[in-house]
Amino acid sequence: MKTIKFIIAFFSIFLLFVQITGCQKMNEPISNQQKREYNSAYAGPFLNRIAFPIGGIGAGMICLEGTGAISHVSVRNQPEIFNEPCTFAAISVKGVKNGTKVLEGQVPAWKYFGRPGSGNGAAGSSFGLPRFEHASFLARFPFGKTTLQDDDIPLQIDITGWSPFIPGDGDNASLPVGALEYHFKNPTGAKIEAVFSYNAKNFMKMGNEGNFIKPVEKGFVLYQEGSEKEPQNLGGFAAFVDDSNTVVDHCWFRGGWWDPLTIAWKNIQEQNLRNTPPINGPAPGASLFVPFTLQPGEEKTVKLMFAWYVPRTDLRLGKDPEPAQQAKLSTQTCSVNSPFYVPWYAGKFHSIEEVVSYWRTQYHDLRTKSKIFSDTFYDTTLPPEVVEAVAANLTILKTPTVQRQVDGRLWCWEGCSDNRGCCSGSCTHVWNYAQAIPHLFPQLERTLRETEFRVSQDERGHQVFRTALPIRPQQHTFHAAADGQLGGIMKMYREWRISGNTVWLKKLWPAVKQSLDYCIRTWDPKGKGVLEEPHHNTYDIEFWGPDGMCTSFYLGALTAAIDMGEALHDDVSRYRELLQRGRKFMETNLYDGEYFYQQVKWKGLQTPDPVAAAQNSYSDYSKEAIELLQKEGPKYQYGTGCLSDGVLGFWIARMCGLGEIADPAKVTSHLLAVHKYNLKHDLTDHVNPQRPSFALGKDGGLLLCTWPKGGALTLPFVYSNEVWTGIEYQVASHLMLEGKVDEGLEIVRVCRDRYDGTARNPFNEYECGHWYARALASYGLLQGLTGVRYDAVEKTLYIDSKIGDNFKSFFAAETGFGSVGLKNGKPFVEMKMGTLDIEHVMVSGKEMAL
Incomplete structure (x- = not known):
């Protein structure tokens, strides 16, 4: 005992150095901290909000918090943002006072009060158990590493969380699995005996019946049966290791109040390795124990593997066509034989045991390949703020924002609400911005194009911009989205050039032409080369009259169609004429000498007046709004404003490889105007009556629109005063493409400063929900710089x-x-x-x- 105490004293001196050099207490005020460097570790207050997604594409997730805690457990085919069940790993060092602790840093102060249940003392959580004094977190996607230190524990400890991510291997990136690797090193001069444990209540439990804990080799499965009434409740979550010395307690002490956790912790402290078999019926929780001994200088890693399996859902979205219309639809567009969404992995695996077996046998190979990707990605000379922005937002692919249907096709939300996906249907005008999947998993991205043109498009060429789930035809009763539909045509070109598959292009080309012809007929019936009739767009309203933003999409789609059509020896002369007219109109009539703008027009069009048209939209006209209409024109326009998305279509064209479409000098001038007028470093005095929490107070951000030359409308488009994730990245990368690197990097830094971990999670850029798809525009920064x-x-x-x-x-x-x-x-x-x-x-x- 004296020897151990002597060693601990010396080890404490070592820890002091580490603590001083960057592993401060998480709950210290930010004023006492230096500004964090980009793409570096998070410590002190920067650790506050870290939650790093681990999971598969369309397979659900858990999050590794910066402290080492597990949270955001969302394995039931929907987000559960505040689901932080009582599940924790622990270490118990023999013969050491205070030598038993949860393998996590201190609970962040924001969890003490304000979360659901905190007013009743956070009962049922593990918050009251001893934890490590210091923690830091380093992200190297898809790996995230938490480092723990405490004067009481004579071990060097880190936790590496990960799940497979190998570009080009979409199937192995879609597995319902994850892992936490607990690494222990003895830096002392004496032998250390310890016990690692992983402990969990049955958080798969749904109600009071049909839940129990099943065995699996060197672990356990938290399990819930389904019922005839609620088959979607069926699900299992397995936790297991590969250590031959593993002991499993399949049933915690059964009793009232907090008896189970009380006794479970007592067993951990006393290193009482309970080897109890599964019981028939409910069990409050389970533990697995791994005892080990480390000689001086020795190391050990405990690989804690997770796998889950929830094969059924009650998810069904979209309005089915009327019977007469349904009969006209080709059977080739029909979905799988299920009325509800079925995740991809449910077609590959038939039980939780099959997932466990695959994960166990493929673990080493998938880790090796994922590490090759990670090492390659971070072996770069690009600016650290860019590397951080791109990597942080790749985590979106591991969240419930992205779903993958049993037949392999992608279907996506825009983001995640607290307990359900937000804004359904692989929304075309939002997913326009996302640049990661087409390069990392191009086969999966092509499924989105196939859905858009084969399933979501009717015989007129009208596309619904929100696809039904399960993927199937649906009623076409709302506007098409101009930016979404025209963007899809440019993305068809991109997918063709990335894949080199002209046969694939040829099969979809008739539908692409049909789509473009619909756009021309609906929004440019006079053949001016600009969108003049009211056109729905990503701001959830219709622009009336020609504008720079949507016209840039139109010109980009025409350019793409010309190139694709010529490759297929089709006549594209009409498209070429429209492109020439539209380019001239935009450069002369929609450019004020500094930036592109909108000509608000609502008279002399084929569309009824705005009041009548609003009956088929998201808003209507009150008496006061009608009076405003007579003075200013339709609600929700931008007119003479400087719009951050004002040449968005040209950025997408560049991302797709279409080159410059309009005068580069004028495009660059517009982007510099956006940087000059819309980028704010302090929003304290900024007025935002819309959705302010994306950026407010001392935050900086890129506003969607400003009116630096006057002409501000009383009711501009509904999100005009906001800062949107993703917009910043597309503007920044477009500036870079035009050679304005400093301005682009400034925007990136302003954005990432908001997501530094103090108030917001660096791995969760949000807008209409958590892990918002538009943030995947960040991948375009790579192309922008290089x-x-x-x-x-x-x-x-x-x-x-x-x-x-x-x-x-x-x-x-x-x-x-x-x-x-x-x-x-x-x-x-x-x-x-x-x-x-x-x-x-x-x-x-x-x-x-x-």
Whole structure:
């Protein structure tokens, strides 16, 4: 005992150094902390809101908090943002006073009061159990590492959470699994004996019947049966390890009040390794124990693996067509034989046991490949704020924002409400912004195009911009979204160039033409080359009259259609004429000498007046609104405003490889105006009667619109005063593409400063819900800085660096991923997985050899 105490004294000196150099207490005031460096560890108050998603594409998730806690447990095919069940790992060191602690940092102060149940003392949680004094967190997606330190515990400890993520391998990225690897090292000069444990109440329990705890090798399964009335309740969550010394307690002490947790903690403290078999009927909780001994300098890792299986849901969205219309629909567009959504993994696996077996046997291989991706991604010279922004938002793919149907097709929410997805249907005008999936998992992205053009489009060419779930045809009773539908045409071009699959393009080309012809007929019936008739868009309203934003989409779609049509030897002369007219109109009639704007027009159109048209929209006209209409025109326009999305279609065109469509000087001028007028570093005096919590007070942010030259409307479009995640990234990357790197990086920094962990989760950029899809625009920053893209049709690698002749960046294509860059102006490619068939390399317009 004296020897251990002596060693602990010396070990405490070592810990003091670590604490001083960056592992401060989480609940210290931010004023006492230095500003955190981008792409670095989170500690002190920056650890406050960390919750790092772990899970699979469309498979559900858990979150590893910066402290090491598990929260946001959302494994039942829907988000459960505040689901933090009583589940925890613990360490008990033999012969050490206060040597038993939960393997987590201190509970953040914001959890003490204000959350559901906190007014009653947070009963049922593990918050009252001893924890480590200090914690820090480092993200290296898809890995997140928590480091723990405490004077009482003579061990160096870190926790690495992860789940598979290998670009190009969509199936293994869609598994309902995750892992926490607990690593222990003995830095002392004496032997240490300890017991690791993982402990959980049955948080899969739904009601009082049909729940129990099942056995699995070296672990347990929290289980709930389904019923005839509620089959979606069926579900299991397995926790298991691979250590031969594992002991499992399948049933905690049964009793009233808090007896089960009280006795469970007593067993942990006393290192009482209870080996109890499963019982028939409900069990309050279970534990697994791994005893181990470490000699001086020795290390040990306990791999705690999770797998879950919830094969049924009650999710069904969308209005089915009338019987007469349904009969006209092709059977090829029909979905799976289920009235409700079925997750992809339920078709691959038939039980929780099958998931466990697959995860156990494939663990090492999937970890190795995921680590190759992570190491490659972070082996870069790009600015740290960019690396952080891109990686942090890739976590969206591991959240319930993204669903994957049993037949493999993607279907997505816009974001996650607290207990349900928010804004359904792979909304085309929101997912326009997202740039990650088409490069990392292009096969999955193509399923979205196939749904848009084969399922969600009717014989007129009208697309519903919110797809039904399960994926199937539905009624077409609302406006098409101009930006969503036209953006889809540009994305068809992108998918073609990324895949090189002209056969795929040829199959969908008739529907693409049908879609574009509908857009022309509906919004540009006079053939001016601009959208003049009222057109619904991402702001959930209709713009009346031609505007820069949606016209940029129109010109981009026309350009894409011309290139695709010519490749298929189709007549695209009409599209070319409209493009020429539209470009001239936009550059002369929608440009004020500094930025593009909107000509509000509501008379002389084919559409009825705004009051009549509003009957088929999200708003109507009161008596007061009608009076305002006569003075200013329709509600919810932007007129002479400087719109951050004002040339959004041109950015998407660049992301898709379509090049410059309008005068680059005017496009650049618009983007600089957005930076000048809309970027704010302090919003203290900014008025926002809409949804202010995205950015407020001392926060900075990029406003959606300002009116620097006057002409502000009384009721501009409904989100005009807000700061939206994703808009900042598309503007920043577009600025970079035009050579304005400093301005782009400034916007990125302002955004990431809001998500520094003190008040907001750095891995959850939100708008209409948590983990909002538009934040995946951040992936476009890579292309913005480097100009790197691969055209599989031409077998050409393009590089157009805006950061000099020496850089290294991550790059992914259909057939593999690796690093790409310039060294003294000479291009290089290092494939880390897969291959890339390169016949030509173009560096800033000049062909060069690798």
